[in-house]
Amino acid sequence: MIVMKKALPRRTFLRGVGTALALPLLDAMVPSMTALAATPADPSRLRRLGFVYMPMGCDLPRWTPPGGDVLDVLSPILSPLEPVKKYVTAISNLELRNAYPGTHATSNASFLSAARAKLTESTDYYLGTTVDQIAAKQLGRETQLPSLEIAMDLLSTVGQCDNGYACVYQNNLSWSSPTTPLPAEAHPRIVFERLFGEGGNAVERRAALKKRASLLDSVAEEMARLKNQLGPADREKVAQYLDAVREVERRIQKAEADSREDALPDLDRPVGVPASYADHARLMFDLQILAMQGDVTRVVTFQLARETSNRTYPEIGVFDSHHPLTHHGNDPAKIAKMARINQFHVSLFAEFVAKMQATREGDGSLLDHSLYLYGSGMGNPNLHDHKDLPILVAGGAAGRMKGGRHIRFKEPTPLANLHLTLLDKVGVHLDSFADSRGQVDELFEPLAI
Incomplete structure (x- = not known):
């Protein structure tokens, strides 16, 4: 007679007052005396897909890796990736043809849709279903939240924002249909409650919190x-x-306490978030880790700043507004400051990748079972072009992705090719996506180093 140990359900929650805390993958969630028990994590079921958006392109000469196909020598902007470069691949010469005529609005809107935004200042906007939402329809079937949309800025602008395009295009990375944008949340407390609260409206959640x-x-x-x-x-x-x-909860509480003493908060920053951009970003990255660790969601989009953001970065010595610096007119001083912002954003992503790699899960790490795309919908911001986009892919895809490389396409290649590839590698199979012409097979081919 074979006795089978009863396993904990994967969707095990600890419940309290207004609380539903999902647990990470445990050995106790795997039935004993089965083939799966020998390898606690089933890579075929642990698939996460994330997207981090860097606004307004970058200084491409300081971004592009100088070496060959191996990511051995990093460029100045990518230098913070040094500790994690073996998990990262840089891809050059990707483009977004449907983002032209070249605007901030279309850079943001086309990044995940690869679709052409309808030129309108009104509510008859039209775009396309974004890649994250296509993934969420399948990967989100078994999770509390099909997807999580977060940002760093308070995106309350309405009407016309950029050359005849409605603000909705700039404000939203994710679209569940061509007419349904999904607003992102910038307040860590609200994201925290979405991840760990039992639901209800805002008043009910706050009552439970008290x-x-x-x-x-x-x-x-x-x-x-x-x-x-x-x-x-x-x-x-x-x-x-x-x-x-x-620790995340403590940091949120501290930020809320500090904000009550701040008589002049940043107008782009929601009240109750950390005053430091880096502290806020790290908190939002850590919330993503908790969400994926607890299997609350498997699909995440994160906007590091909105297009045309006038945010300054005094913590790295840049007191000029970001957007004007991108219209640098080839002024070396302005370009250098813009590149410093680019490098700062990459450094925060590098910290996130390192934390994911250090987070153990089953027979590997959280990073091993995830794929993240980092990049922008704009190449050279001074020209407002959408070619040679700055793009990184990080993760392990359950052992199927080999990092530490630089893929350079000889001819301009649709970003949609990469989206189609990432979908395929997390188990969402499509014949095509937007203007794709195939997949980026090189991304998942072993490389002899």
């Missing part, structure tokens, strides 16, 4: 009971996960 000092305090009793069912390795994994949740 009943408890901390999310984790409300699930302490249930957590103590669960620990009796877990082995030492699982208890350690859960403890580390809960420590990460508590």
